[in-house]
Amino acid sequence: MPAEEPLFRVTRGVPTAEDLAALVGVLVARTRPVAAPAPAAVSAWARSGRPTGAALAAGPGAWRASGLPR
Template sequence: MPGDEPLFRIVRGTPTAEEVAALVGVIVARSRPAQGSTPAPTSAWARSGRPAGLGRLPGPTAWRDSALPH
């Protein structure tokens, strides 16, 4: 039967039960499809708090420049 084969096999080492459980958790989480294929639209309010791009770079005047209009 197709369901009789294990999904994965540990071939080296002697992991503890906790390590196997962590591995199973990661495999299950990675095998699920993402919740919704497209990201939710971002509001203008949320976008206003994000950097506008590479226009402002870190440097000695970055703190002052951060208050300037975009």
């Protein structure tokens, strides 16, 4: 039965057992699939703002109207 070829090889230096363990840990962590992050919950502060569909009007006096209730 032929011997399996190593996944990586140290070509320079003499790494310690701890160095090799750290390298293997990094390689294993980088090859794992990354789960999509959960969507962040919207705070009550953000929900209390204008409705999503409310667009601000551009033009003269728009800055004044932006502070008025809708």
